Amino acid sequence: MQSDLLQINALTVTLEDQTPLLNGIDLTVKKGEVHVLMGPNGAGKSTLGNVLMGHPDYRVRAGSIRFDGQDVTLLSTEKRAKLGMFFSFQNPEEVSGITLENFLRTAKSSITGIEENVFIFNLKLKKIMESLHMDPLYAYRHLNVGFSGGEKKKSEIVQLLALDPRLAILDETDSGLDVDAVRIVSQGIRQFHTPENSLLIITHNTKILESIPVDRVHILVKGSIVASGDVSLIKTIEEEGFAPFVGMGDEIDES
Numbered sequence: 001m002q003s004d005l006l007q008i009n010a011l012t013v014t015l016e017d018q019t020p021l022l023n024g025i026d027l028t029v030k031k032g033e034v035h036v037l038m039g040p041n042g043a044g045k046s047t048l049g050n051v052l053m054g055h056p057d058y059r060v061r062a063g064s065i066r067f068d069g070q071d072v073t074l075l076s077t078e079k080r081a082k083l084g085m086f087f088s089f090q091n092p093e094e095v096s097g098i099t100l101e102n103f104l105r106t107a108k109s110s111i112t113g114i115e116e117n118v119f120i121f122n123l124k125l126k127k128i129m130e131s132l133h134m135d136p137l138y139a140y141r142h143l144n145v146g147f148s149g150g151e152k153k154k155s156e157i158v159q160l161l162a163l164d165p166r167l168a169i170l171d172e173t174d175s176g177l178d179v180d181a182v183r184i185v186s187q188g189i190r191q192f193h194t195p196e197n198s199l200l201i202i203t204h205n206t207k208i209l210e211s212i213p214v215d216r217v218h219i220l221v222k223g224s225i226v227a228s229g230d231v232s233l234i235k236t237i238e239e240e241g242f243a244p245f246v247g248m249g250d251e252i253d254e255s
């Protein structure tokens, strides 16, 4: 039997001022599985990703997050990263003063606790970038500074492949991408995925999921998971939108 890699139990989260954001979330991802999280704008999808990584804006009021059997609910972001958790932001920030290469080599060294050899790391990075049809010279530009939307998203996939986490939470890594870039990101996800690691993919763009084996789909509405099912749930959403899950008369922000 596959073991549980991520176990979210009855997770209830608010902002500091008690504004409720997530309400009793239960979700288990086993080793090797690919889960997809969908839902209307403002449902709390990015919040969940941030909370899983320990973002300081959010307060866990009840419930727990376990990673590979260990309770990580109160761990720092850094410690979660060391355990093998990775979150790619919906809107990657531009960070001047550090190159993509330097950022990644430092992060990788910090995660593994072993100083990465500069030469070998650069070779690996070059290979990864070439496989994603990204100019390897981008490795020496400041992190995301002046990158186009598509390049930022590809840079997230480069980070995914270079850091090689055990659980990757990808937040709309596909939004704003042209068809070719969607294909490349999708290929990067396939390249990353093995029976030993897991993915939680937050997306609106089901094109990204083509040729990625999806084990389970969850629909988040107003901070609660209102439906979970197999990959056929994606088809239902494509055809009917989120309305059937929100309930009659509820407003959905489709903007």
Ligand code: ADP
Binding pocket: 015, 021, 039, 040, 041, 042, 043, 044, 045, 046, 047, 048, 057
């Ligand atoms: P989604 O990713 O599903 O579109 P989000 O998780 O980004 O939704 O946001 C869910 C709700 O929580 C939104 O109403 C958003 O404005 C609010 N929210 C999330 N994070 C914060 C924050 N740090 N400060 C204030 N409001 C927040």
Ligand code: MG
Binding pocket: 045, 046, 047, 090, 171
């Ligand atoms: Mg979001």
